[in-house]
Amino acid sequence: MTGALTGAVTGVVRRRRSPGLRAGVTLSFTLGASALATLAALGTHAVTREHLLDQRERSALRQVFADASSVRDGLRTAGLPPGDVLAAVSPPDGSDLLVRRQGRWYSSSLEVGAADVPAGLREAVGSGSAAVAWSRVDGRPVLAVGVPLPAVDAQYYEISGTGELARTLDAVRAALAAFALSTAAGGALLGVWASGRAVAPLHAVARTAARIAGGEPGTRLPPTDDPDLTTIVGSFNSMVDALEEQIQREARFSADVSHELRSPLTTLTTSVALLQRRREELPPRSQRALDLVSRELERFARTLDDLLELGRLESGAGARERVRVDAAVLARQALDGSGREAVPVRASGAAPVRVDAQQLGRALVNLFDNADRHGEGLVAVQVQRAGARVRVLVDDAGPGVPPAERQRVFERFARTGSRGSLPGSGLGLSLVAESVRAHDGAVRCTASPAGGARFVVELPADDTAGVGA
Numbered sequence: 320m321t322g323a324l325t326g327a328v329t330g331v332v333r334r335r336r337s338p339g340l341r342a343g344v345t346l347s348f349t350l351g352a353s354a355l356a357t358l359a360a361l362g363t364h365a366v367t368r369e370h371l372l373d374q375r376e377r378s379a380l381r382q383v384f385a386d387a388s389s390v391r392d393g394l395r396t397a398g399l400p401p402g403d404v405l406a407a408v409s410p411p412d413g414s415d416l417l418v419r420r421q422g423r424w425y426s427s428s429l430e431v432g433a434a435d436v437p438a439g440l441r442e443a444v445g446s447g448s449a450a451v452a453w454s455r456v457d458g459r460p461v462l463a464v465g466v467p468l469p470a471v472d473a474q475y476y477e478i479s480g481t482g483e484l485a486r487t488l489d490a491v492r493a494a495l496a497a498f499a500l501s502t503a504a505g506g507a508l509l510g511v512w513a514s515g516r517a518v519a520p521l522h523a524v525a526r527t528a529a530r531i532a533g534g535e536p537g538t539r540l541p542p543t544d545d546p547d548l549t550t551i552v553g554s555f556n557s558m559v560d561a562l563e564e565q566i567q568r569e570a571r572f573s574a575d576v577s578h579e580l581r582s583p584l585t586t587l588t589t590s591v592a593l594l595q596r597r598r599e600e601l602p603p604r605s606q607r608a609l610d611l612v613s614r615e616l617e618r619f620a621r622t623l624d625d626l627l628e629l630g631r632l633e634s635g636a637g638a639r640e641r642v643r644v645d646a647a648v649l650a651r652q653a654l655d656g657s658g659r660e661a662v663p664v665r666a667s668g669a670a671p672v673r674v675d676a677q678q679l680g681r682a683l684v685n686l687f688d689n690a691d692r693h694g695e696g697l698v699a700v701q702v703q704r705a706g707a708r709v710r711v712l713v714d715d716a717g718p719g720v721p722p723a724e725r726q727r728v729f730e731r732f733a734r735t736g737s738r739g740s741l742p743g744s745g746l747g748l749s750l751v752a753e754s755v756r757a758h759d760g761a762v763r764c765t766a767s768p769a770g771g772a773r774f775v776v777e778l779p780a781d782d783t784a785g786v787g788a
Contacts, residue, residue, distance in 0.1 A: 340521070344514035345507060352506020353499070360495035367491050375462060375484055376451050379477070383464040384449075386410055387475040390418060394471040401425040401473075414479040420472065431456065436476050440465050444474050453481075460485050520548055524555060536563045580623055584616075591616055622746060641758075643781050646670040646709045647702040653683040659697065662687075666702040670709040673781040674758050682754040683711065685747040686774050690715035694772055704780065711776040714767040725764040751776075 386408050393404030405416045405427040415431040417424060424433040435456045443450035444465035452463045460481045468475055523540060530538040539559060540552045591613050598606055647666035654662050690697040694715025701712040720728060729752040751774075755762045760778040767773035 339518075341514040341518050344517055345510035348510025348513060349503060349507040352509070353503040356499040356502035356506075359502075360499045364492060364495050368488055371484060371487065372453075375481065376464075379451065379462050379464050379479060380449065382411060383466055383475070383477045386416070386477060387466040387468060390416075390473075390475050391468045391471055394418075394420070394468070394473060410477060411479060413482075414477055417476040417478070419474040419476070431478055435461075435463075435478060436465070437463055440476070441474075444476070520551065524551075527555075527559075531559060536566065584620060584623060587616055588620065641673050641675050643671055643673045643783065644676055646672050646711055646778065649674070649676060649680060650683055650700050650702060650711055652676075653680045654687065654700065656680070657684045657687055659687060662697055662700060664700045664702060668704055670702050670704045671781045672709050672758075672778045673783075674778065678754050679758065679778075682751045682776075683713075685751050686713045686776070689747055689774075690717075690772075693717060698767070698769060698771065705777075707780050709778050709780045711778075713774045713776075714769060715771040715773075716769070717771045719766050719770065719772045720764050728764055729762070 389408050390404055393399055393407055394401065396404075401418045401420055402425050405418060405425060408416060408427075410416055410427075416427040417431065417433065417436065419425075419433070426432055435454075437452040437454050440450050440452040440463050444467050447467050447469070449464070449466045451465075454461055454463055456478065461478050462481050463476060463478045465474060465476045527538050527540050536559075539556045543549060543552050591609070594601070594609055595613065598609060601609065645666075647664050647670055649672075651664050654660065654664065687697050687700075690713060694717030696716045698714045698716050699712075701710075701714075703710045703712065729748050731746060731749040752762050755776055755778070758778055760776065762774065762776045765773050765775060
């Protein structure tokens with residue numbers, strides 16, 4: 320069940336390709352802040368521009384009315400040419416003056432003439448109304464203002480540059496753009512913070528689930544004062560409690576059943592041993608039956624031992640004192656203890672590990688038995704040091720395990736491929752996986768360079784000096 324939970328967590332992680340919740344929340348905050356900042360900037364720019372243009376027009380009209388009064392008075396003076404009248408006027412810097420009288424145009428500048436006065440402005444002033452018009456002269460923005468002078472039968476125009484106003488509006492636009500960008504950046508930062516706060520409970524659940532799947536079934540989510548999370552925390556912890564209770568109940572049931580089978584198994588073993596001593600007195604047919612019973616009884620005993628060990632591991636009662644030992648020495652002891660003295664152990668340097676020597680030795684023997692029973696014989700055992708890990712490699716001479724079945728062989732009672740027709744309980748490799756996992760290690764099946772199957776046991780290296788076995 321723990322393995323299934325680990326597989327589910329791994330599957331979720333592998334399927335997670337699209338942007339997650341945190342990226343979505345951050346993007347939503349960024350887009351929202353950008354939209355609001357853009358709307359605010361556009362509105363502010365429109366209002367500011369309208370206000371500045373209106374002020375500029377009002378100021379220009381006041382100035383033009385004052386200058387037009389001076390021009391009118393000058394034109395009333397008998398014999399004074401319009402050019403001299405314009406020269407006597409003092410307009411703002413950058414302004415050009417024009418007068419139209421009796422169909423002729425007079426200008427205070429050689430660069431500005433009648434062609435620079437917008438046609439619409441001429442029509443408005445010709446109809447007897449003062450008017451303003453925004454235009455461009457030689458590529459520069461200008462404001463043209465016209466005033467009729469009916470007392471002297473003339474029209475007065477004043478064209479002034481608006482470069483300063485344009486620069487002011489450019490500065491306003493730059494400031495508003497900077498405001499919009501900074502607001503968008505602030506929205507992104509706020510989104511990062513808010514998304515972090517939003518997914519923090521999910522990360523806590525994921526970490527807790529990973530710890531539970533990693534062999535810490537007592538891990539729970541801490542209590543919270545957040546009313547929105549109280550129900551989630553309580554439901555999760557209740558679910559884990561129920562799951563742990565179910566696992567322990569199943570482990571206790573398995574252990575109890577296995578233990579209860581011990582007595583009849585001992586009786587049967589004793590009876591078969593007694594019959595074996597009188598084997599020669601039995602007819603051939605009975606001898607064959609006795610051999611069959613003896614083999615099945617031995618197989619049953621091994622299965623029962625495996626079930627007891629698995630139950631002990633799952634119930635948490637499998638913790639025994641761990642000692643520091645070299646993995647090569649442990650592998651050599653497992654080989655010698657199982658009658659495989661001829662199989663060499665190749666080691667490349669020291670490979671210290673801290674383990675329950677009895678439990679891990681049993682796991683190695685199960686790997687050796689698996690190689691002999693299903694892999695056409697144990698070929699070699701290697702011990703390697705790989706950084707902070709120690710690897711024990713067990714190679715057999717068989718056809719190997721198909722890639723699609725290399726994970727399934729560690730399931731209980733799994734009998735894949737040709738293994739289904741061979742003797743065995745199907746618990747040996749499952750017991751290996753549980754034992755290695757109890758030591759914070761991992762075991763996997765791969766292909767041997769020699770062509771058979773290779774089982775790799777990885778354990779944490781123990782470089783603690785001065786700790787004896």
